[in-house]
Amino acid sequence: MATKAFQKIYTKITQITKATCSLKAANVGNEELATVDGNLAQVVKIIGDEVTLQVFGGTEGLRTNAEVVFMGKAPSLRVGDQLSGRFFNAFGDPIDGGPVPEGNEVEIGGPSVNPVRRKQPSELIATGIAGIDLNNTLVSGQKIPFFADPDQPYNQVMANVALRAKTDKIILGGMGLTNDDYLYFKNIFSNAGVLDHIISFVNTTENPPVERLLIPDMALTAAEYFAVEKNEKVLVLLTDMTLYADALSIVSNRMDQIPSKDSMPGSLYSDLAKIYEKAVQFPDGGSITIIAVTTLSGGDITHAIPDNTGYITEGQLFLRRDTDVGKVIVDPFRSLSRLKQLVIGKKTREDHPQLMNAAVRLFADAANAKTKLENGFDLSDYDERCLDFAKEYSSQILAIDVNIDTTEMLDTTWKILAAHFRVEELNIKQDLVNKYMPKVS
Amino acid sequence: MSTKGIVKGIISNLVIVEVDGPVSQNEICYILSKEARLMAEVIKVVGPQAYVQVFESTRGLKVGFEVEFSDHMLEVQLGPGLLSRNLDGLQNDLDKMEGVFLRSGEYTSPLNTEQLWDFKPLAKAGDKVQAADWLGETQENLQPHKIMVPFVLEGLYTVKSIVEKGSYTLKDTIAVLLDVQGNEIPVTMVQRWPVKKALKAYKEKPRPFRLLETGVRIIDIANPIVEGGTGFIPGPFGTGKTVLQHAISKQAEADIVIMAACGERANEVVEIFTEFPELEDPHTGRKLMERTIIVANTSNMPVAAREASVYTAMTIAEYYRSMGLKVLLMADSTSRWAQALREMSNRLEELPGQDAFPMDLSAIIAGFYGRAGYVILNNGQTGSITFIGTVSPAGGNLKEPVTEGTKKAARCFFALEQARADSKRYPAINPIESYSKYIEYPEFEEYIQKTVSDEWIPMVNEMKTLLQRGKEVQEQINILGDDGVPLDYHITYWKSEVIDFVILQQDAFDKIDALCPIERQQYMLKKVMGITRLDFGFDNFTEIMDYFKKVINILRQMNYSEFESDKFKEFEKQLEELLKERITQKNQG
Numbered sequence A: 001m002a003t004k005a006f007q008k009i010y011t012k013i014t015q016i017t018k019a020t021c022s023l024k025a026a027n028v029g030n031e032e033l034a035t036v037d038g039n040l041a042q043v044v045k046i047i048g049d050e051v052t053l054q055v056f057g058g059t060e061g062l063r064t065n066a067e068v069v070f071m072g073k074a075p076s077l078r079v080g081d082q083l084s085g086r087f088f089n090a091f092g093d094p095i096d097g098g099p100v101p102e103g104n105e106v107e108i109g110g111p112s113v114n115p116v117r118r119k120q121p122s123e124l125i126a127t128g129i130a131g132i133d134l135n136n137t138l139v140s141g142q143k144i145p146f147f148a149d150p151d152q153p154y155n156q157v158m159a160n161v162a163l164r165a166k167t168d169k170i171i172l173g174g175m176g177l178t179n180d181d182y183l184y185f186k187n188i189f190s191n192a193g194v195l196d197h198i199i200s201f202v203n204t205t206e207n208p209p210v211e212r213l214l215i216p217d218m219a220l221t222a223a224e225y226f227a228v229e230k231n232e233k234v235l236v237l238l239t240d241m242t243l244y245a246d247a248l249s250i251v252s253n254r255m256d257q258i259p260s261k262d263s264m265p266g267s268l269y270s271d272l273a274k275i276y277e278k279a280v281q282f283p284d285g286g287s288i289t290i291i292a293v294t295t296l297s298g299g300d301i302t303h304a305i306p307d308n309t310g311y312i313t314e315g316q317l318f319l320r321r322d323t324d325v326g327k328v329i330v331d332p333f334r335s336l337s338r339l340k341q342l343v344i345g346k347k348t349r350e351d352h353p354q355l356m357n358a359a360v361r362l363f364a365d366a367a368n369a370k371t372k373l374e375n376g377f378d379l380s381d382y383d384e385r386c387l388d389f390a391k392e393y394s395s396q397i398l399a400i401d402v403n404i405d406t407t408e409m410l411d412t413t414w415k416i417l418a419a420h421f422r423v424e425e426l427n428i429k430q431d432l433v434n435k436y437m438p439k440v441s
Numbered sequence B: 001m002s003t004k005g006i007v008k009g010i011i012s013n014l015v016i017v018e019v020d021g022p023v024s025q026n027e028i029c030y031i032l033s034k035e036a037r038l039m040a041e042v043i044k045v046v047g048p049q050a051y052v053q054v055f056e057s058t059r060g061l062k063v064g065f066e067v068e069f070s071d072h073m074l075e076v077q078l079g080p081g082l083l084s085r086n087l088d089g090l091q092n093d094l095d096k097m098e099g100v101f102l103r104s105g106e107y108t109s110p111l112n113t114e115q116l117w118d119f120k121p122l123a124k125a126g127d128k129v130q131a132a133d134w135l136g137e138t139q140e141n142l143q144p145h146k147i148m149v150p151f152v153l154e155g156l157y158t159v160k161s162i163v164e165k166g167s168y169t170l171k172d173t174i175a176v177l178l179d180v181q182g183n184e185i186p187v188t189m190v191q192r193w194p195v196k197k198a199l200k201a202y203k204e205k206p207r208p209f210r211l212l213e214t215g216v217r218i219i220d221i222a223n224p225i226v227e228g229g230t231g232f233i234p235g236p237f238g239t240g241k242t243v244l245q246h247a248i249s250k251q252a253e254a255d256i257v258i259m260a261a262c263g264e265r266a267n268e269v270v271e272i273f274t275e276f277p278e279l280e281d282p283h284t285g286r287k288l289m290e291r292t293i294i295v296a297n298t299s300n301m302p303v304a305a306r307e308a309s310v311y312t313a314m315t316i317a318e319y320y321r322s323m324g325l326k327v328l329l330m331a332d333s334t335s336r337w338a339q340a341l342r343e344m345s346n347r348l349e350e351l352p353g354q355d356a357f358p359m360d361l362s363a364i365i366a367g368f369y370g371r372a373g374y375v376i377l378n379n380g381q382t383g384s385i386t387f388i389g390t391v392s393p394a395g396g397n398l399k400e401p402v403t404e405g406t407k408k409a410a411r412c413f414f415a416l417e418q419a420r421a422d423s424k425r426y427p428a429i430n431p432i433e434s435y436s437k438y439i440e441y442p443e444f445e446e447y448i449q450k451t452v453s454d455e456w457i458p459m460v461n462e463m464k465t466l467l468q469r470g471k472e473v474q475e476q477i478n479i480l481g482d483d484g485v486p487l488d489y490h491i492t493y494w495k496s497e498v499i500d501f502v503i504l505q506q507d508a509f510d511k512i513d514a515l516c517p518i519e520r521q522q523y524m525l526k527k528v529m530g531i532t533r534l535d536f537g538f539d540n541f542t543e544i545m546d547y548f549k550k551v552i553n554i555l556r557q558m559n560y561s562e563f564e565s566d567k568f569k570e571f572e573k574q575l576e577e578l579l580k581e582r583i584t585q586k587n588q589g
């Protein structure tokens, strides 16, 4: 970042902490960018003539006489069609050796969409994964994270979803990605021959953690360009938002804020909401859908990060290994798509809502039967049937390696149900039973 | 001359302003940046420094910017034309704003000053009047809308003149009042009121007692709320808080419904303004949107305005209550408002209370819930604000300050439970833990006896006892095994399941089941309780389960069918047949 000739250079830092430094300076705007010995920093506090900067790369080795230059603008990105197919770092600088793209410079983390200018989402996103399409149907304009332990294949599932969803652009926001995962995404997108409509903003484990804080806003600023200016359907992938939140807590704790639950800043909810609420369906056809990853520790969803996320997003997709069938499944109990009712039974077959609920309820009965078994009780005939059902349902429907269309998912579910249960055990509307339940011979 | 100031410091949306004159706590001021006037509220004063919370993004703000103080607190405009509006937390009309994105410093009036309203006087020259007395009436969305003596006027006034029946705009003077000194006070159809002050221009606030029908069975039957009552819905994310509030807002027997979307999802607001213009109010047949006002400060809108949004909504509710109307106010979620308070309290470096919330959180919550209620107006008419708030406890743990503070303030507790939601038993209100204090009010009991029936309350109590018993029995079965308990236990358990599946559970997304008027509730409750009183004979527990599943299935089919339709009666007949199969001689005796 070249400094312009007329800019004033400050060289007297008065205070340095692990993530911030302070100096006396005049005419500085809140949230303005600066460079500190060439490293990027952002104004986070101004008291009188004392300005505090958050230094993205950390303050290790920072000298009190470092050269500080204020850039007169908040972090920004040049948006335009030339973004397509490119890889950038957290500051929006190319990391693929290509030229700096041309376009209008816009500040990232810009204003929110007026709620009355939104349209109700209504377009189903088909992924082929029945644990998603059948039980937790996704809709364009939705925001939804995968909740998964670090050992689950969430990035693979997410990449599959992204490639199967019919969208105009995929924007990857990688935060604390391992180099291997970064290369995985790069390969899978290039093998699928879709690199030209993918844009990536990447912060790897090798980059300073505080830089991550810019990634979601960079990705979403690019997304807004394509969704608003070009009326495109944009899918934004954010992985891993837990590492984003960790970076937030590093900064806020170093700014002496009172931490709330799990040493997260009290503003965590608002900070995350600002990102996720960028998901939107516009009346002119453009949309931003956000699929994120929130890694859990030991499956604990009461931790402040997944907890606040769950309160913000429109559901969550919970991955877990089902040891009975030896496969990773989309857990039907803890997973939820809050927008599914906008499409199921409307864009899909009429029996979808009731059938889905019936199967999940019986899967819950199977879980109870399993507990009974583990506690050494005899199983009833019903319990046995539930357990048999659960195995088939888990491997043919819930497993993440399933790839079929929605009608086939419905037919398969009916088939499994009919093989194990009687009509009155299903609690499904009689009309639907008559029309769709296969007769078992 | 009003006070001016200069920006001296910026910490996120907290700005420190050095002032040149007097300021008051909660006074509104405007920070003049290059592009816009940013609205802010004084929240602390130390010597010549006022600490203000800015209702907008503070990006680009600089030390040295000028500030103008307004001499008043945060106010709303009250007049005809508020119904069907989509407002933000500061009462700006969102539809009047230009462009796709919200712009800092754009403020739009919720009312239309050009529109003509048909005005009919209710008072006449010479009448003695006081604040909130009705001077006249206009029609808003075909509902009578009272034009009142401004709430800010204290003491007694005389009507000097009042205009004749006719069409007037909001700018026109419709009456002139005289105070005791003989000063003339012109009155228009619009007035202003500071949102943080409770509007108390009524005669008295007796205990509420009239059932407010919500159409949600588990509320109306098991935990009824009353006109002017208060309730809250705590629950982990995804357990159904918002769906339940929306269900209530669609069916409740209220004249005016105000939805305060406080720090939650924008798409949930979109759902309301997409669906409500199409859906009908089941009580009047008019479109739902005609009786609805949305106050939206969604989670991505400025945090400081979140706190304002609930007060804005409450003040509008108080305005309509003063007209003698039944107002239902819902806020989703009050926890977001508490979090906004917490963020600011931390920035002010106040001594933190539990979980870093402000020390006086409980008192703030209680003060807010206290503004709801059933009132007798000065003219003897009645009006009410029923308030239902949701609470989003961190980690789903109800032992946290917002839930505990709210529990002290609200009279109904609708506890949503993760386990019930996981097993799709919606609405996931825990039937044992939840309560309504109104059931204990003798005046409520009397009202129910008069308007519903004598048997209602005893039947509800019988139902609750059976649910409790069913739960105990289930725990025993879990410990001792299916074979380890007598068959009677299984029968009791399954009878309680019939109540759960048929009365308590209700599908908010099924056109028919979603709406259950009180007559239908009464019919089904009688039917179900009738079944639970029957004596059945079985040989083993699997028979019991199989049999009751059939019973439940038929009753659910009835819930899904139009009330008293042929299909409904057909299922009812099937049920009678099925019951005959298993009831013992004892029942005939």
Ligand SMILES: Nc1ncnc2c1ncn2[C@@H]1O[C@H](COP(=O)(O)OP(=O)(O)O)[C@@H](O)[C@H]1O
Binding pocket: A336, A337, A338, A339, A341, B235, B236, B237, B238, B239, B240, B241, B242, B243, B244, B426, B427, B428, B506, B507, B508, B509
């Ligand atoms: N009464 C109900 N009937 C059917 N489904 C429901 C009901 N209540 C909640 N749900 C389901 O639960 C989901 C979450 O409900 P919501 O009200 O958004 O939860 P919360 O506001 O508590 O986070 C809904 O999207 C819906 O799928």
Ligand SMILES: [Mg+2]
Binding pocket: B241, B242, B243, B264, B332
């Ligand atoms: Mg909600």
